[in-house]
Amino acid sequence: MEGLSVVQANLKVYVDPSQSKNLSSAIFRELSALLFKYDDAFDGVLLAYNVHAPENKGRILPGVHPFIAVRLEAKLLVFSPKPDMLLEGKVVKVTEESIHVIVLGFSSAIITDEAIRNEFKYKTKHGQGLYVNRSNRRHLIKAGTMIRFVVKSMNEETLHIYGSLMPANTGSVKILEKFSEHTNTESVTINSTPKKRRSKEKYEVAQITEHGNHYDPSQNHYDPSQNHYDREIKKSRRS
């Protein structure tokens, strides 16, 4: 999942003098007021912050209302989806005209039928709507599925994302992961010699099942502690 990044920020928080007794709680309150809102400065939505030891002092600004300006450093988790980024979200509603997704639990995304590739066909089963991939009958998108989609645009005020399922690498995450895993191991076996291949095949088969267990259908790809985010963070650090 793209769009998440950890940034190091130098912030200046203006604290009301009445809060001067308890600076740290005032600072946390100020920062918490920024959460889940789009901020121009960060160019994204602030999701979490980690403040390192705020100083217990700050300069008093002159003026009618003498605020105290406290400098601090913070690590911020920022979500800034840009067009053509891949995002993952949970499907909450499927209709013939749209798929409604919730990303990271707070941002709602919509994928209209014009943005869904023709591979997917809408069907109704047991009163529920779902999209079935014509080439792979197992590839389903229904309420509760985690899907990966591409960002078309985002409304910063309302944190509403317009997505698209046109590219081939979008769809149900479970199926995509299985598919990519399968292709990875397959490519390895192709290069080996026939004798070794057989043994490698066995080995590969074993690996696939192992990984098959790893990609458990019940696993929620969303836990913040999971790999995806760590990867992202490492990536950003490198960049």
Add this chain to the structure above:
Amino acid sequence: SIALSFLLTSHAAAAITREAERKRRGRRRRRRSISSALLLLNPRLKSFPSRRLIGVPLLLTLGGFITRQVPLPLPSLAASRISFDLPSIGFNFRCVISLMGVEVATNYAKMEEDISLTDSQLVYSFRLALKSVSSGDTESYRRLVDVMNPSGRLAPDEAALLLTSTKALSGAVADIDDLHHEKLLKAIFNLSLWNFGPDVIDALLELIVSLAASNGKHVDSCLDMLVSNFTPPNKVLDMLKQPRGLEKKERVLPRVHAALKNISELVPMAASRLSSIVLEQMPWKSKRNVDQWSMKRQLIYVENMFKLESGAIREFVGANMLKDVMNVLRDLDVAIGWDDILHDDSSKGVFMIELEDENYADGDEDADADGKLPSTLSEKSLSKNLTAELLDSLMVQTFEHLESSVSNKRLSEVFDTLLSSFKDTVLNTYKSKFTQFVMFYACALDPEHCGTEFASELIDMFVGGHNPLTSRMSAVAYLASFLARGKFLPPAFVASYLGRLVDWCWQYCVMHDGDMNPKLHQVFYSGCQAMMYILCFRMRLMVEIPLLKSQLFCMPIDKIFKHKLDPLKVCLPSIVEEFLKQAKAARLFTSSKTFVFEDLLVSNLSRDFGGLERLDMFFPFDPCLLKNADSFIRPNYVYWKYVRTTYHEDIDDDDEEDGSDGEVEGAAEFDDDMEEVIISRSYGDNDLEMDEFDYAMNKMSITPRNNSSAGLRMPSRIRPSMSPESL
């Protein structure tokens, strides 16, 4: 014109065949349409048609179709694209042709076979119509707007049309743009769900939810629309209490709340917007007059707020709903004016009745009472006061909500919110009259948890030196009144908090070894007065239980009162007097000095310590004057009337009395010039509606026993917290 006639005939033929093929509802309609279509097939038309010839059949067709409803737009039909102008006939032929063509299409759309195909076709045509607006073709769009703007009562086919259009529109929401489709959006958001049947309501709500989910810009308006449907239109408002109104309420409100829940599931951030929208749309805001309409609207609105508080999305909006309701109660409370009641008439004691009623009834000219009567707050005047009535009904609603919270096992979280709201607002509201009874009732429902929390918060606020002065004094006044009046509070509970209070006062004495100074030691004097007030009510009870008696006697009470700071001189004289009497009788404390108060209610010194806000005379839990609310409070309330004091001997010794319900016997021993107030709602009796005059007449007798059957209304007059039951 040949092309025209060909088109006309082909359409007419198509219409006829379709009509003939299927079963239609009305034979008359079929006949009419067929006949008008047949006219078009007039052989004369096939040949070169003159204008008149075209005109006449078209007229007939028009006549035939105009009697029907506005048809659905289906621009895909060729007919709608015909444009020609025959101004001599004076019709807008384009309109006519499209009407014709579209009417045919409507019929097609309503065919019973092949519904699923029709649905998606319909959706597709709607989307086309919406998209075509930006390119300038607004015909079908305008018709759609008309459909969504129903007026008056809907005929069944109009309702069906609205239903179908709404369902189709739900599928086309992605193409609704706030720029081009402003009129349509406005029409949708102006709809009142109370006018429609259940299936139309369901379809409309589905549309609203889809609209909110499709575009973040619409979320606010969708929420606005749902919240505005919390209150019905005036016609329904009138009959809300009747079965028909109730049925409508049951039809609409649960669906609206379900829609709110659906929106927050699809758009998580919507829930955070909801609280502010609910607050904005409140029917009654402070500084406004209350009239019958706004009262009814406010009542049903608050009912909805409570539904939100206990509903599916309560974790997002619940706390704010409770706080907003408390703010409304407080605003109404403040709006009920005390109206120049505060005359410093010192002829009455805190525990004595108001003699004004008597004077009023007799017409006696009494120096004190003269000229101040009409504006005093009395129950009679309150009953005519709509603001008070609204506050009364809202408080009853709140009490009922608290009761339902108990059954849902949610009282503790509700109470937490109430307590924080109380601390923020009611505690510091200048002389809040009735709002605090919400806390009282909540504690009555759960004395162990809520009562303890409330008392602890108050005492912590009092002893916390960093709190503002008035808050501390206010808090201790609340504590004193609460401990004195809560029938549900066990004596041991009262004793423990009294102990803390006494300890604090003694510590203060030790630390501040100064002389009497009302202004400097305000907090101390208010603490002492609170002590005395609690003991006036509870001394007898505590003395009767040996453990508590020993606790009481161990407290440094006499040391405090004998200290240089001299609280007995500063505190409210009537309270001091009563306390001394009781303390002497219980042999708890005897003052060496004699205090001659001359029945003073207040003294200059008490005024000094009370400060500008007269917190020396603030007894927040004095009897509640709001009739309906009081009926909830009454079973849990201690009336001064029934308090057994230590200086009264029990008349019936062998009576088994549960200490909480005081008997009346004490009253007989009162001094003659202390007329006892007849407390309304003596337990076990019913409320009797009484004329104020009769009531006053009855009050004149000294022995309340004779009047046990009468005077069962709330005492008519009250001074702000002057006497506990001066009412």
